[in-house]
Amino acid sequence: MHRIPSGTRDVLPDEMRELRAILDAVRGVFEAGGYGEIATPALEYESVIARGGGGASRPAYRLFDEQGNVLVLRSDMTIPIARVVATRYAHAEPPLRFWYAAAAYRGVRPQRGQPRELLQAGIELVGAPGAAGTAEALTILCQALDATGLRGYRVGVGDAGLYRGLLDRHGVPEDARVPLLHELVTRDFAGVERELARLSIDAAAAEALLRTPQVRGGPEVLGEPGAEELAGLHALLPPAVAERVIYDLGLVRDLGYYTGAVFEVYDPALGRPLGGGGRYDDLLGRFGRALPAVGFALGVESLHLALTGEERG
Amino acid sequence: MSLTIAVPRGTLFAATLDRLDALGIDTAEVRANDRKLLFADAGVVTVRPSDVPTYVEAGAADLGITGKDVLMEQSERDVYELLDLGFGHCRMVLATLAGPDPAAEALRRLGTMRIATKYPRIAARYFERTGRQAEIVEVKGSVELAPLTGLSEGIVDLTASGVTLEQNGLVVREEIAACTARLIANPVAHKLKAAEVDRVVERLRGG
Numbered sequence: 001m002h003r004i005p006s007g008t009r010d011v012l013p014d015e016m017r018e019l020r021a022i023l024d025a026v027r028g029v030f031e032a033g034g035y036g037e038i039a040t041p042a043l044e045y046e047s048v049i050a051r052g053g054g055g056a057s058r059p060a061y062r063l064f065d066e067q068g069n070v071l072v073l074r075s076d077m078t079i080p081i082a083r084v085v086a087t088r089y090a091h092a093e094p095p096l097r098f099w100y101a102a103a104a105y106r107g108v109r110p111q112r113g114q115p116r117e118l119l120q121a122g123i124e125l126v127g128a129p130g131a132a133g134t135a136e137a138l139t140i141l142c143q144a145l146d147a148t149g150l151r152g153y154r155v156g157v158g159d160a161g162l163y164r165g166l167l168d169r170h171g172v173p174e175d176a177r178v179p180l181l182h183e184l185v186t187r188d189f190a191g192v193e194r195e196l197a198r199l200s201i202d203a204a205a206a207e208a209l210l211r212t213p214q215v216r217g218g219p220e221v222l223g224e225p226g227a228e229e230l231a232g233l234h235a236l237l238p239p240a241v242a243e244r245v246i247y248d249l250g251l252v253r254d255l256g257y258y259t260g261a262v263f264e265v266y267d268p269a270l271g272r273p274l275g276g277g278g279r280y281d282d283l284l285g286r287f288g289r290a291l292p293a294v295g296f297a298l299g300v301e302s303l304h305l306a307l308t309g310e311e312r313g
Numbered sequence: 314m315s316l317t318i319a320v321p322r323g324t325l326f327a328a329t330l331d332r333l334d335a336l337g338i339d340t341a342e343v344r345a346n347d348r349k350l351l352f353a354d355a356g357v358v359t360v361r362p363s364d365v366p367t368y369v370e371a372g373a374a375d376l377g378i379t380g381k382d383v384l385m386e387q388s389e390r391d392v393y394e395l396l397d398l399g400f401g402h403c404r405m406v407l408a409t410l411a412g413p414d415p416a417a418e419a420l421r422r423l424g425t426m427r428i429a430t431k432y433p434r435i436a437a438r439y440f441e442r443t444g445r446q447a448e449i450v451e452v453k454g455s456v457e458l459a460p461l462t463g464l465s466e467g468i469v470d471l472t473a474s475g476v477t478l479e480q481n482g483l484v485v486r487e488e489i490a491a492c493t494a495r496l497i498a499n500p501v502a503h504k505l506k507a508a509e510v511d512r513v514v515e516r517l518r519g520g
Contacts, residue, residue, distance in 0.1 A: 109389055154504065154505060156504050186388075187391075187392070187393045187394060187500070188393075188394040189393065189394060189395050189396070190394050190395070190396055190397040190495055191394065193397070194397075214395075214511075216503075216504055216507050217507055217508075246504050246505075246507070248504060264504075266501045266504050266505055267501075268501075268505055270372065270501065271370065271371045271372020271373070271499055271501055271502075272370075272372070272391065272500065272501060273500070273501065
C-alpha cells in the first residue's frame with residue numbers, strides 16, 4: 001500500500017459532490033452579502049506569519065526554500081488575509097469584504113483522528129468596527145449555515161476581554177492572573193476554584209470570578225456584570241440570528257489574536273465545534289494597517305459530518 | 314433533553330453510583346448488572362476510568378466522572394472540568410525501594426534514573442519540571458514489580474492507602490499530586506444542554 005500521512009485524506013467523487021454542494025451553498029450567501037472570493041498561497045514566509053502571534057494559529061509545518069528562507073504552511077486564512085489587506089489594499093477605503101474556501105494545515109496529536117489538512121470556508125470583514133461589524137458577521141454565518149440545510153445549530157458568543165475586565169474590577173493582582181487564566185483556558189473550573197481560594201480577595205469577588213465564566217444562556221444572562229459589550233451586540237442582531245445565539249460568558253478560543261466578541265458553532269450531531277471566529281482588532285495593525293476586523297471559518301468536513309448526523313437523526 | 318453520563322468501573326464505581334442516586338438517577342439496574350455496559354433508561358454508560366475522557370470528548374457521553382490522575386495523563390483532551398467531587402482521594406507519588414534511595418544514586422552516578430509507570434506523561438512532565446533526567450518505562454500493570462526485578466530504580470504511581478507499596482518494600486519519596494474524582498463535560502453539551510448540566514453540577518456540589 002502507498003500510504004498518505006495520518007490526518008490527510010483523498011476525497012472521491014461521491015463525497016466530493018456533497019462537499020461541493022456545501023461550498024456552493026455558502027458561496028451563494030457570501031457573494032450575495034458583497035464578499036469577494038480570495039486565494040492566497042498555502043506557503044508563506046514564517047517571519048510574516050509569526051506576526052499573527054501564538055496559540056493554535058502557530059504553524060505546524062516548516063520547510064526551507066532554495067535560499068534557506070523558512071517557509072510555513074498556513075494554519076488558517078485570517079493571518080494571510082491580514083497580510084493581503086496591509087500590502088495589496090494599503091490605501092483602499094474600508095470596509096473590505098473577503099470570503100475563501102481553502103485548506104489550512106494543523107499539527108495533530110497521535111491516535112485522535114485530528115486533521116492535518118482541513119478545508120475551511122469563511123469570511124473576513126475588515127474595517128467594520130464594534131458591534132455592528134460583529135452583527136454582520138454573525139448574520140452571514142447563520143445565513144450560510146441555513147443555506148447548507150443544517151437545522152439544529154447554535155452559535156456560542158462570548159467576549160475575549162470579559163474575564164480580564166472582571167479581574168480588573170475585582171483588583172486581582174497581575175501575578176495571580178497567570179495561573180487563573182491558565183485554568184480558564186484549559187477549561188478546568190475545579191482548577192479556577194482552587195486558584196481563587198489561594199487569593200486574598202473577598203468571598204463575593206471569588207464567587208463572581210468562579211460563577212461568571214460558567215454563565216451561558218439566552219439574552220437573560222446579559223445583565224451580568226461584564227456582559228455590557230455583548231448586550232450592545234444583542235441589540236443589533238436580527239431575530240433569526242438572535243434565536244440561534246447562546247451567550248457564553250466563559251467562551252475562550254485558543255487563537256492568539258482575538259480581542260472582542262468570539263464565537264463557536266455547535267450542532268447536537270457533533271461532539272466538537274464545527275467552526276468559529278471573532279473580532280481581531282489588533283491583528284492588522286501588526287501588519288501595518290490598523291483596522292478593526294471580524295471573521296469566521298467553518299470546517300467544511302465538520303459541517304458535512306454534522307449534516308449527515310442530522311440526517312440520520 | 315436528557316444527559317448521558319460516563320461512569321468509571323473500578324475503585325470509583327461505588328461512590329460514583331451513590332452520587333448518581335442523590336441526583337435522582339435510578340442506579341439499581343447498573344448495580345445489579347456486572348456485564349451490561351449501556352443503561353439507556355438511566356442515561357449511564359460504564360467504561361474504564363481511562364476511557365471516560367475519550368467518550369466525553371467525542372460527545373458519546375455528555376458528562377463523565379473520572380480521577381484527576383486520568384485527566385492529568387490525558388491533559389490534551391478537549392473536555393470541561395466542572396467540579397472536584399471530593400471522593401476517591403489518592404496521591405500520585407514517586408516511590409523507590411526502602412533504604413538508601415536507588416533512584417537518587419542512579420541519578421548521581423549514571424545521570425539518569427529509570428522510572429516505571431502507567432502514567433508516562435505525568436512522570437515525564439514531573440521530572441522535566443524538577444530538572445532531572447529520567448528514562449520512562451511504560452508498563453500496563455503491577456508497577457511495583459519493576460524496581461523489585463531491576464526493570465527500574467523507581468516508580469511513579471497512584472496510591473490510596475500505601476499498603477501495596479509497603480508490602481513490596483517500597484517507600485514514598487515525593488508526592489507529585491493529590492487526585493480526586495472529577496466531573497467533566499463535553500464542550501458542546503456544556504452549551505447545548507446548559508440547564509441540565511448546571512442542575513447536575515449544583516446537586517453534586519451540594520451533596
